[in-house]
Amino acid sequence: MGSATMGDLVMAGFQKLGFIQYAGIEGVEFDAGRNxxxxxxxxxxxxxNGDLHAAVLFGLAETAAMGAAVSGIVDLMGATFIVARDGRIEYLARAKGAAGPFLATSEFPAGTVERLRADIAGRVAVELEVPVEIADGSGKPIAAATFTAVIRPRRA
Structure with missing residues (x-):
């Protein structure tokens, strides 16, 4: 199965999650190390004020971050337990509703996915810092966030 096919399957599963449907979040791009x-x-x-609510922005950022956290390890998900430990966000500008749609991009530095896969293979628990940038429809930065994804071996 090629990576595009795996990405398509992951995106289809993502769209079935209750919060994703409730919030109306759409997947745009899913690749190893990027969501x-x-x-x-x-x-x-x-x-x-007619702005995207702060809680919606936070949920959008968390969705991008956790998607990126699993993006390079989809084939290893059965052997891992993944959860967000914490998150922080800085709101940089008003997220005027009319300025949407809003894009949340989470991407890792080169080599992160390979190190993560090696740690999972070695059954080493990982705390991964995951950055997110949110922009409005014109590309203007609206928020910057960081989440910690905890990835550990699944208990038998």
């Missing part, structure tokens, strides 16, 4: 997701604001996503 991009988007959201087109709906009225229920907006705050009293």
């Amino acid at each position: 991009v997701v988007s959201i087109a604001p709906r009225p229920e996503h907006l705050n009293h």
Whole structure:
């Protein structure tokens, strides 16, 4: 099975998750070490100022981060337990609802996926710092976030 086919299967599974459907998050790009997701604001996503609500931005960022965390290890998911330990976000500009859709991009430095795969093969628990950038429809930076993904061997 080629990587494009694996990516398609992962994206299809991603779209079935309850939070993803509830929030209206769409997968844009999924490749080893990189995940991009988007959201087109709906009225229920907006705050009293007409901006994308901070909680929606946080959820979008977390979705991008955890997708990136698993992007290079999809074939090893049965042997691992993955969860977000923490997350922090800095809101850089107003996320005006009319400026959407918003893109959240999470990407690792070169070599991260290979090290992660080696640690999983060695049954070593990993805490992986995962960066995310969110931009509006014009490419203007809206937020920057970092999450910690905990990846450890699944218990027997």
